[in-house]
Amino acid sequence: MSEAVSRALTLELQQVSRSYRSGDDDLTILKETDFALHPGEMVALVAPSGTGKSTLLHLAGLLEAPSRGDVLINGKETRRLGEAGRTALRRDEIGFVYQFHHLLGEFTACENVMLPQLAAGQSPRDARQRAEDLLGRFGVQHRLESLPGRMSGGEQQRTAIARALANAPSLLLADEPTGNLDVKTADLVFGELTRVVRQEGAAALVATHNEALAASMDRTVTLRDGKIVPF
Ligand SMILES: Nc1ncnc2c1ncn2[C@@H]1O[C@H](COP(=O)(O)OP(=O)(O)OP(=O)(O)O)[C@@H](O)[C@H]1O
Numbered sequence: 001m002s003e004a005v006s007r008a009l010t011l012e013l014q015q016v017s018r019s020y021r022s023g024d025d026d027l028t029i030l031k032e033t034d035f036a037l038h039p040g041e042m043v044a045l046v047a048p049s050g051t052g053k054s055t056l057l058h059l060a061g062l063l064e065a066p067s068r069g070d071v072l073i074n075g076k077e078t079r080r081l082g083e084a085g086r087t088a089l090r091r092d093e094i095g096f097v098y099q100f101h102h103l104l105g106e107f108t109a110c111e112n113v114m115l116p117q118l119a120a121g122q123s124p125r126d127a128r129q130r131a132e133d134l135l136g137r138f139g140v141q142h143r144l145e146s147l148p149g150r151m152s153g154g155e156q157q158r159t160a161i162a163r164a165l166a167n168a169p170s171l172l173l174a175d176e177p178t179g180n181l182d183v184k185t186a187d188l189v190f191g192e193l194t195r196v197v198r199q200e201g202a203a204a205l206v207a208t209h210n211e212a213l214a215a216s217m218d219r220t221v222t223l224r225d226g227k228i229v230p231f
Contacts, residue, residue: 008040008170008201009093009202009203010036010038010039010072010073010203011037011072012037012071012072012073013034013035013066013070013071014034014070015033016032016070017032017033017226018030018055018059018066028226029052030052030055030226030227031225031226032069032226033069033226034228037203037205040201041204042198043203043205043206043220044207044208044214044215044231045057045208045220046209046222051223054175056207057173057174057175057205060205061096061173062078062086073089073171091120095169095202096164096174096175097174098175103148105149107147108144108146109144109147109155110135110144112160112163113131114131117130131144134165134196135158135162137162137196138158138159139189140155153180154185157180165197168202169202170202170203171202171203174204174206174207176207177189177206177208190216214231219231
């Protein structure tokens, strides 16, 4: 695996609001909130179901735009970058573990982890080697050539974590990364995820209901009345 340390990345939310239309009303999930994640920092996001954890991660990962306010990456206002600029940032800097893994069903586990690397210009040989290394670290080396539909939920989730780390992101955003795993596997997978993130110098924001995992990170935040506040 590459030992290259990722570029230091700072994520900031400035006065971010996000509302959704619900019938005739606006449902406000985030309300003029600020937040900063510093290079190399691992932060847990612990909040009850439905309070907006996924929404926050999608905004931070530039998958959705805020209704108001802006998301800054290394001081750059991402609203001004345009879709192409945001797509390049997502590809080159951000790894995202979705709550429901979203693997591509027609590709094998190994190919799912290779694809983001190929899109970023990596050679097939290097992409395969990193994919095999990562899948091995997460204990799914026996599934390299399996299609996601033939894998267990936990194996798919571990593959999705490997995929999120494929391009050595400087920012990892993870939505319940160990939600599909039993306690022992969750500990192992989370321990490995932390090792890779720390080793590669990434910053991470991890939504989890697991307070023991949260306690192992640098700090924990929660959502209260639409604001991101210390837990
Ligand atoms: N695209 C959308 N359109 C309308 N409402 C939405 C949309 N996405 C999320 N919501 C609403 O926003 C609220 C927050 O949802 P979100 O998925 O961010 O919560 P969460 O804290 O991640 O929940 P969980 O822990 O259950 O995954 C919910 O009430 C949800 O119904």
